[in-house]
Amino acid sequence: MNDLQMRLSDTLGRGGWLDAGEAGGRTRDWLDRFGEMPLGIARPASTEEVAAIVAACAEAGVPVVPQGGNTGLCGAAVAGQAGAVILTLERMTKVGAADADAGCIEVEAGAVLSDLHSALGATGLIFPLHLGAEGSARIGGLIGTNAGGSHAARYGMMQDLVIGLEAVLADGSVWSGLRAVQKDNAGYQLRKLFCGAEGTLGIVTKAVLRLHPAPARTEAALLALPNAASLIAFGTALRREAGEFVTGLEFFCETGMELVRRHVSGLDLPLESRAPFYLLVELTCGSEKVPLSEILEAALEGGMEAGHVTDGALAMSEAQRAHFWRLREEQPEGQRLEGKQLKHDISVPPGRLAAFLEEAEGICEAALPGVRINPFGHLGDGNVHYNLSPPEGSNDFGDTAQRLGEEIGALAERMGGSFAAEHGLGRSKIALADRLRSETERRAMARIKAALDPEGLMNPGVIVPGDG
Amino acid sequence: MNDLQMRLSDTLGRGGWLDAGEAGGRTRDWLDRFGEMPLGIARPASTEEVAAIVAACAEAGVPVVPQGGNTGLCGAAVAGQAGAVILTLERMTKVGAADADAGCIEVEAGAVLSDLHSALGATGLIFPLHLGAEGSARIGGLIGTNAGGSHAARYGMMQDLVIGLEAVLADGSVWSGLRAVQKDNAGYQLRKLFCGAEGTLGIVTKAVLRLHPAPARTEAALLALPNAASLIAFGTALRREAGEFVTGLEFFCETGMELVRRHVSGLDLPLESRAPFYLLVELTCGSEKVPLSEILEAALEGGMEAGHVTDGALAMSEAQRAHFWRLREEQPEGQRLEGKQLKHDISVPPGRLAAFLEEAEGICEAALPGVRINPFGHLGDGNVHYNLSPPEGSNDFGDTAQRLGEEIGALAERMGGSFAAEHGLGRSKIALADRLRSETERRAMARIKAALDPEGLMNPGVIVPGDG
Incomplete structure (x- = not known):
């Protein structure tokens, strides 16, 4: 054990620190594309422990990668470089009491989405975010990736449902913004900025979420x-x-x-x-x-x-x-079991859907004749999961993956949509972002990152390219 | 005319530049509490002209203050120091065609809210933001102050209704984020960050706004x-x-x-x-x-x-x-015509409204016995306009204004609400923010400000205390 491992292990006590060898499935992402060997896994049980870990890592100059359910699809929740500390929120799962008058609830970042759904059970209130991974996705990860899902056109994405937030910032200080009101215009909307920040600006520890009346x-x-x-x-x-x-x-x-x-x-x-x-x-x-x-x-x-x-x-x-x-x-699942696949999570204004599908088919046919196109998704907000399987009888995409990703993403952008709709950038789309988004936009994001994480230790290499 | 005046006047052409003497009502805020004498008023007619003004002012080291309808209540749209350039969006009023399939519309920042409502007329779609000043408030100002209004509990505030944005940044570069999709997770949510930024991070020139079906x-x-x-x-x-x-x-x-x-x-x-x-x-x-x-x-x-x-x-x-x-x-209006008044725009979780009113009355009675309390507002989101008139027969508040503002604001904060609900901070509540919000929160905001406006020329003294 090195000094930092000793310190974290002491701070977190029994069961609070796992060496890399004990990390189980926590070191690789869901699609098994990303994840270097971490120094270990920190399992804090409180905001104070999260703050202590972040402060200790900051002092040691070691990156911290927050992890929720580790079922995200953009590779943001595992280490981009060997020796980072993965900080899982899996022991911070408290769900508070629903406030029916205010229509909100306070939860810890490690609460699993389906557990929140269950906890609301007979209260007459619902938390209206639904997605395939709800049995494993944790609130902090949903906030970090600004999750959307199948009910977003009606109820909004996480950024619309988060009204209060607590987060540990890069220097280990705790920002407490756990207010329970929609209307809070006392400065920049930090609570919204953390939605979709993928742990690069700090680590979300608690949130106040909007609830809606349960349908009859x-x-x-x-x-x-x-x-x-x-x-x-x-x-x-x-x-x-x-x-x-x-x-x-x-x-x-x-x-x-x-x-x-x-x-x-x-x-x-x-x-x-x-x-x-x-x-x-x-x-x-x-x-x-x-x-x-x-x-x-x-x-x-x-x-x-x-x-x-x-x-x-x-x-x-x-x-x-x-x-x-x-x-x-x-x-x-049907597509995964068919064999190799290419996933593209894009959005277009819903009225452009037909034009998008037609032009995208042209792109696919030109790159790989016979490729099987399987678009599905959320009509209300124009979010298309534009997924591909190799031509019947073949089991790979040759060298077309990058070209397809770029051309399909660029098409969505030209139509007023996005090449990264609801899964986020993470590590998987950062190169694509560099090519598809303007220099001005990327620079503004890099400046925000540097402002709140000057040492570049909060999930480096995600959203904004790291130095390394 | 100094060099900058000459340059701006040349750039903007006839009617595009007004010297301070021709500024009309544009130099003082609606409540006549703020507004130093500006160098003049720039009236750009396009994004390119906005960019040229900002670039010229950046070069000359002169602050730029964006102005919409100038009916905001926090003093954010007039000059905090003499010699600044006020940039009014009043000539950029285009309203695009409504997109019924996508449920959105593109508008220029100078469009008046009620003109947008009218333009949607028979389209079967509405833009659901309503507030008292809708006949004068412009879209850019509504975005800058993250306006809420009377329909916000159902339809959201501006941050919930803005899906695409174009803004001129502090160096004169144009950030084009005019996408027309709700789901865009390609990095930090810049479109949301500009909502409520009160012109301190850049100047909003266009927006894509969400529309909803018109009620039958x-x-x-x-x-x-x-x-x-x-x-x-x-x-x-x-x-x-x-x-x-x-x-x-x-x-x-x-x-x-x-x-x-x-x-x-x-x-x-x-x-x-x-x-x-x-x-x-x-x-x-x-x-x-x-x-x-x-x-x-x-x-x-x-x-x-x-x-x-x-x-x-x-x-x-x-x-x-x-x-x-x-x-x-x-x-x-009734209260304004009664004489002097103190306005407090606070929010509390709706279930705490009764407790808030009771405790706030205690604060008022202790500070100024007989003060007339007139709370009104939006029950759905707990937004209370907690306004005061002097005791019957008196016409002032003595020296109690600051104490009342602080104690009422602090009470709202303690109850999980906000001392600045929907009007914003501007120049009027910045001192209050310094006292009521944590050092961590204020520092994070100052860092974001410095990151996107390193020279401090975008509406200085608003939201984040300026050097001057």
């Missing part, structure tokens, strides 16, 4: 649509007719449905006909007085009359609704 | 309530029953009603009985199928049965609804 009613449908233009038109019409109630508006396509049928058992399509696109619509509302099924049925009829919807099924039970969601949520 | 139905009621605890309880119950539809939840009190009756004509209370508190409830929804009046009436009946509501009137016409809103919106 839920209606869901699975629809078949002939093309992307119909997706757009139907989505726009639905927002106009039922804007307050649209909780889920998730699309996937026949290519992905085929992969799911091939690899995931029990996932048949509950529609009579196949179609190029499928759309999961979920409406929820808080009042028993709203005729929600009538509103949904009228929207579907309108969609059918206009030719945008060619087939559809209403969920007649909770099991059916869950089945619809699984069809959408198993899309990544 | 509106129902409003004015209620009488016996105490603040009933306000809280009724508000919580209403959100549970009708959460999606609560657009307005505005309270005021008998003291304020009396001032309005005294000074503003035609504003009688349309209720049979008087009460300590009044609450304006407005529900809106996008679907004709929602029985909105039935939902509102059921909520009122529930409130009456529980004893939280003692009297109420439903708006039976658009004129009546407008009358209800005027009763609330003329509260500041």
Whole structure:
């Protein structure tokens, strides 16, 4: 043990410090692309312990990498260089009592999202962020990556749901901004700046999150649509007719449905006909007085009359609704089991979706003829997971990965969207950011980083290129 | 004319530069508390001209103060030191075409809020920010102060409504972040950081704003309530029953009603009985199928049965609804016409409202017995405009203003709220911020300021104390 290891081990006590050999799955990222061997894993149990670790590492000049559930997709939660300290929030999991009058709750950064959902159980309140990894993702990681998910168009991303924050800054000082009000204009919006900062400005230890009333009613449908233009038109019409109630508006396509049928058992399509696109619509509302099924049925009829919807099924039970969601949520799993894949998490203004898919297909065909394109995602906010499998019969992408990533990302940018929609930059997209974003933008970010972390020890190499 | 004046005058052409003598009402703030004599007023007509002005001022070492409608309440839009250049966005007022599919619109920073509302007219879309000054407030100023207003609990503040941004940075470079997507996690959320930065990090020139579907139905009621605890309880119950539809939840009190009756004509209370508190409830929804009046009436009946509501009137016409809103919106005017006043724009978690009012009354009585307390504001987000008039028969506050501001602000902070809720810090609350916020928080803000404006020329003395 070196001096820092001794000091951290002493500070954290039994079970609080793990040497690299005991680190288990904590040293490599979820997609197994990143992660150098750390000095060890710090497992603080309090804000004070987080502050002590950061101060000790600052003194020793050793980088600190915060880690939540370690299921992020951009490689931000593992060490970019050997010898860094990984600081996991996994022992800071307290969930406070929900405040129904203020519509908020205080939680520690290590609380798992699904545990927060469960804790709210019968309170009549919900925390409305949902995503595939909710059983492992922790609040601090969701804040660090400014998570979005499937309900973001209605309820917002993490930056919209965080109203108060506590964080340990680079020098080990504790910033306490645990206020419980939406309206706090006393200076720069630090609470928002930390959302999406991926641990590069400090380590989030606690947050006050907005809650919403729990829905009293839920209606869901699975629809078949002939093309992307119909997706757009139907989505726009639905927002106009039922804007307050649209909780889920998730699309996937026949290519992905085929992969799911091939690899995931029990996932048949509950529609009579196949179609190029499928759309999961979920409406929820808080009042028993709203005729929600009538509103949904009228929207579907309108969609059918206009030719945008060619087939559809209403969920007649909770099991059916869950089945619809699984069809959408198993899309990544179906593709993963098919073999090698390239993932692109992009966003475009929803009205540009059809144009994006057409132009992106041209890019893919030019780079790798026959490549299988499987776009799925969140229609409401234009977030497309534009994922690729190699041509049928092949199992790799040759040397096309970088070119595809750049050209697809650049296309999204040209259309007024983003090459990094909801997964973040982390270590995986930092080079892409350098090519796709302006010098002015990158410089402003580097200056903010240097201002709050002058020694460059907070998760270096993430968001802003490090020196090393 | 000095060299800089000549250069700016040449750059901007006819009507683009006003010497201080021609500045009209642009040199003093709305409340006539701030504003040193500027070098002159620059009136750029394009982003390029804004960039040229900022670059020229940077070269000359002259501060630049951006100005929108100049109706802000914290003194951020006028010169803090003589000889600064005021840069008004009043000639950059373009409003783009609404994008119904993406639910957004691009506007120039000088567009007046009510002009944006009008431009959306028959599009079926709304920009849901509303506040008293909407006929003069410009988009850039609303972004700079992170405006909230009366619909913020449902639709958010400016930081929730800005998805894309263009700004001129301190060195005259243009940051173009005019993307039209909610999900953009490619680095720090600069678009959010500029919301509430009050021109201290750069000058916002354009923005992409989120739009929402226009409501098809509106129902409003004015209620009488016996105490603040009933306000809280009724508000919580209403959100549970009708959460999606609560657009307005505005309270005021008998003291304020009396001032309005005294000074503003035609504003009688349309209720049979008087009460300590009044609450304006407005529900809106996008679907004709929602029985909105039935939902509102059921909520009122529930409130009456529980004893939280003692009297109420439903708006039976658009004129009546407008009358209800005027009763609330003329509260500041009634008080202004009564004579001297002290304004405190604070927020507390809504459940703490009763406790706040009780403790704050104790503070006021101790400082100045008989002072007339007139709290009104936004129940949904706990934003209280805690305004004071001198004791009946007196016309000043003696030397109690600073003590009251500090003690009331500190009370809000202790309760998990903010001493600066929606008006911002500007020049008026910067000393208060120094006393009420932690050293860690103030230092983080100063570092961000220095990082993006190393010469300290962007609206110096606002948010972060200047050198001078």
